[in-house]
Amino acid sequence: MATVTLDNLRKTFGKTEIIHGVDIDITDGEFIVIVGPSGCGKSTLLRMVAGLETVTSGEVRINGARVNEKEPMDRNIAMVFQNYALYPHMSVFDNMAYGLKIAGKPKAEIAARVADAARLLQLEPYLQRKPRELSGGQRQRVAMGRAIVREPDVFLFDEPLSNLDAKLRVQMRLEIRQLQRKLGITALYVTHDQVEAMTLADRMIVMNAGVAEQIGAPMEVYENPATTFVAGFIGSPPMNFLSDSALPALPPTTRLGIRPEHVTLTAPGRGRADATALYSEALGAETLVHLRLGDGEQVTARIGGKTVPPAEGTELGLAWPDDHAMLFGPDGKRIPPG
Amino acid sequence: MSGQSGMVEKRGAGLWLTHAGLIVGVLFIFFPIWLAFVASTVTQPEIARPPMPLLPGDQFFENYRKALLSGVNAPVATMLLNSLVMAMGIAVGKIVISILSAFAIVYFKFPGRKAFFWLIFLTLMLPVEVRIVPTYEVAAGFGMLNSYSGLIFPLIASATATFLFRQFFMTVPDELAEAARVDGARPMRFFRDILIPMSRTNIAALFVILFIYGWNQYLWPLLITTDPSMNTIVMGIKQMFPSGDDIADWPVIMATSILAMLPPILVVVSMQKLFIRGLVESEK
Structure with a gap:
């Protein structure tokens, strides 16, 4: 239950x-x-909030109080690490109980809190096992459990799902979201995976080279990216960028961004630009068609999975609605429409 | 299959040959020890008269009692105790000091950290024998001749063990230290609760090696102890040899040799499992 201010x-x-x-x-x-x-500095940012890195200048405030000089343990935070960082010689129970033990909590309370967390994370059958006897997903849960039992003000996650396989990652992603909702604990979550960012975040901070390029709700960032970096990073496949060499109508040095799902394929000469089909990837529900523009730049269009994709080398026209096209200036910043 | 998983299966002549080779090797190594044992169970005239007997005699209890309780210069029981104190002191002391210095070097940033490490590392290249005269000066100056502290302290610093612990600590993921910090563990708590249990097998392996190192010390005890009651057993054996025209009591000397071998064997055998695990596996 806390606010965090950077x-x-x-x-x-x-x-x-x-x-x-x-x-x-x-x-x-x-x-x-x-x-x-x-x-881009995202992990460093998180570690500064955790107190594992010193702050050079500026202030971290938790619940309004400056914590720059406080040790991690005095900030009442809990952290989940990418490689879980479980203590290898301790049982699951001891791993989760360690922080409480150090805090000097009575034994009965420790047992109760660990039991609660274990029930929540379905870890009850494994409490006496050592971390090496657990699967990756279970270790991840133990790491979460260790964070939960401390009843922290803030959860910090440092790429917690990177070491899991794709299927488990999707499942754990949902669990983390549900858990955080249920417990209502403020959370900061670092990831390089824009899908995780889109699905988990109330708000996301898109970082690039040590700068927060945009902060906002996922859909807002997706629909109104502030820079070409954000536009290209959020969304898969990434946004297409066309320069004035392909679109003579554009003001010089500006670029036009259009998402693959908004590009439609028409006959050559009928669209806004002409392109040659290179290859297509059928993903089932949708098909991605990659094309090359006259000036050599590549463009991706997303079409329905049932549509027959154009054969390689086919000349096509590209069309898109005006209201989905975004204009970016030479500095990469978005030029507001109108 | 389950009993021999991972083993290369070998059959036929090859199997017999390797066994025969190993048995010959063991006999070759073991024969002198057997002779020593036989010599410790017979009487002095029997040894002196060729051929030397190859089967144990009936003086076992007599000779060993004599060795343990009276010996030649000092009772062997006393020397065994001295050796035990020295070997334990060196092994435990070396482990405690080196694990603490490795902890400091790996986990704390202090000025001259690298320099200190390399200084410790440099001493690896100086064997005891090279610095034995100045070390003797210092030990004598502190009045440590003929004392346990004189036997132990000059040998207690260990660059090798510090180096080994440092290497092990560097393989421990940083996140573990950070997780402990977030959990509220101060450095010494982290050291005690996490690093030491994780180094368990390394400690055991080092203990075995260092115990034997301490037990087998010869030159240093020879210099530092002049009082027979402070002799250690390995050097004590040499002191039992006759000088000039004295007659050596070979059965008692041989009994002493056998007794000197027992504690290291006990340590190795009892800690074998941990020892081998410490050498081959890193538990993470």
Whole structure:
């Protein structure tokens, strides 16, 4: 039950600044996903909130109180690590109980709280096992359990699902969301996977090279990306960008962005631009058609799974509705319509 | 199949040959020990008169009682105790000191951290014998001649063990230390609750090696102890040899040799499982 505020948060390693000032107000119970490519500083940002990295300048506030100088344990946070970081020589029970034990809680209370968490995570049959005797998904649950029993103010997740296989990842994603909803605990979640960001977040922070390029609700970010980076990073397959060499109607040095699902294929000369079909990927419910424009740039169109895709080398026209096209300036910033 | 999973199955002549080879090897190594044992169970004239007997005699209890209770210069029981104190002191002391210094070097950032590590590492290249004269000076200056502290302290620092623990700690994922920090464990708590249990097998392996190292020390005890009651058993055996025209009591000396072998064997056998696990597997 807590609010978290990041106030112009910066981090410098040696002489290189890697976080260039991030601001956000996180309300109580909100699920915030920090998403970005590797090396963008998202994990560093999270670790600064956790207290595992020092803050160079700016302020981290939990419940309004500055915590920059506090040790992780005094911030009342709980963290789930990518490789789970379970204590290998301790049983599942001891792993979950360790934090409470250090806090000096009475034995009966520890047992009760671990039992509650184990029930919630369906870990009851495994309490006496060692981490190495568990599957990846179960270890992940233990790591979650360790976070839950502490009843923290804030959950911090550092790419918790990266080490799981694709199917388990989808399942655990749902579980994390449900759990966070049920417990109502404010959460910060770092991932490089934009699908996780879209599905989990109340609001997401899209990071690029140490800058928060855009902060907003998933659909808002998806529909109104502020920069070409955000537009290209959020959404799969990524947004198409066309320059004035393919679209002479565009103002020079600007680029036009259009999502694959808004591109329709027509006869050559009938659309806004002409292209040659390269290859297509049938995914079942939909088919992705990759095309090459006259100036050599590639464009992807998403068409229905039942539609017969154009053969390789077919000349086609590309069309799209005006209201889905976005214009970006030479600096990558969105130029507002109108 | 279950009993031999992972083993290469071998049949026929090859199997017999390897066994025969191993048996010959074992006999070859074991024969002198057997001779020592036989010599410790017969009387002095029987040894002196060729051919040397190959089967145990009837003096077993007599010789061993004599060795343990009176010996030649000092009772062997005393020397065994001295050796035990020295070997335990060195093994435990080395492990405690080196695991703590490795912990400091790996987990704490302090000025000169690298320099300290390399200083420790450098001492690896100096065997005891090279620095034995200055070490003797220092030990004598502190009045540690003929004392347990004189036997133990000069040998207690271990670059090898520090290095081994450092290597092990560096394989422990950083996240484990961070998870412990988030859980509220202060550094020493992390050390005690997490690092030490995780190093269990390494500690056991080192204990075996260091115990034998301490037990087999020869030159240092020879220098530092002049009082026979402070002799350790390995050097004590040498002290029993006759000088000049004295007559050696070979059965008692041989009994002492056999007794000197027993504690290291006991340590190795009883800690074998942990020892081998510590050498071959890293539990993570």
